[in-house]
Amino acid sequence: MILLDYRDARPIYAQICDGFRDQICTGILRPGDKLPSVRELATQLTINPNTIQRAYRELEVQGWVASEAGRGSFVLGIPESGENAALLKEFDKLTARLLAAGVSRETLLQHLGKGGNDNA
Amino acid sequence: MILLDYRDARPIYAQICDGFRDQICTGILRPGDKLPSVRELATQLTINPNTIQRAYRELEVQGWVASEAGRGSFVLGIPESGENAALLKEFDKLTARLLAAGVSRETLLQHLGKGGNDNA
């Protein structure tokens, strides 16, 4: 259950992020669990679905959850160190740059496929 | 002068991006030139300043312009694109690092999917 505190200076989406991070850290939410849909939670908290989406996207970028269009958002687990976030940001910038330079997404996908082996 | 075509399927912000890219490529706008402020252009086009900001941000991420809070947005020039190979090499290196750090290929694919996908 996510609770909002409107006296809190932090934005709503950040409070939602924190709420889910807590629930994942304490084991209330476990890898594979489904998060409430953006509309469901938005209705429950009486805020706009877009604000939920903003929170889910944040959690996704940071590696806590994964969202799939048409299916839902699912818990991944506690992401590895915070340094990865910085690396991922760099990754995003580089990607944008390559796309702007005319390199196709296919090419990048191929490069991604070629890399090492393991996974997390 | 940026012109909008509301019959165009492309979103407004993408049209604005294209407009400025054209002006930079053709030399109408040169490095160091100041772009109209988000409010000024928004008023001129009778759209919301936020839509302009979206376009400027896109151009900034791609390396065409630089925005400074309180000062304005300025043309940088045509982003380097000659040595895509070098950029791709950097991409590979960064990818390897991320994978080694425990970031899953899934996460990287998601990041790739999220990147801006305006012009063809």
Place this chain on the structure above:
DNA sequence: TCACTATACTGTATTAGTACAGTTTTGTCA
């Protein structure tokens, strides 16, 4: 039972309203 279509979900994208924070310029007073 199986195939297919309609529908009811899901996340996502685009644009807008509004408030905030940083910088520059202008005005005022000593």
Place this chain on the structure above:
DNA sequence: TGACAAAACTGTACTAATACAGTATAGTGA
């Protein structure tokens, strides 16, 4: 002239309204 406060800019952040696109499921016919 110089210092300093006020105001007029600037980009940015947060939330919301709305429309779109993908997926799963329920319903219907053979």
